[in-house]
Amino acid sequence: MPSWLQRQLQEAYQRKDLQRVQLLNQCWFYYKKSVPASSSKA
Numbered sequence: 001m002p003s004w005l006q007r008q009l010q011e012a013y014q015r016k017d018l019q020r021v022q023l024l025n026q027c028w029f030y031y032k033k034s035v036p037a038s039s040s041k042a
Contacts, residue, residue, distance in 0.1 A: 009025075
């Protein structure tokens, strides 16, 4: 998972912003699906 996305998720969890957590979650699953696993750096 990219570091910028981790920071955004941590911030959203701390603020208890459920809509933002859901949005970031969707972004992560979209990113994960669109980028082949072999080319990711995590």
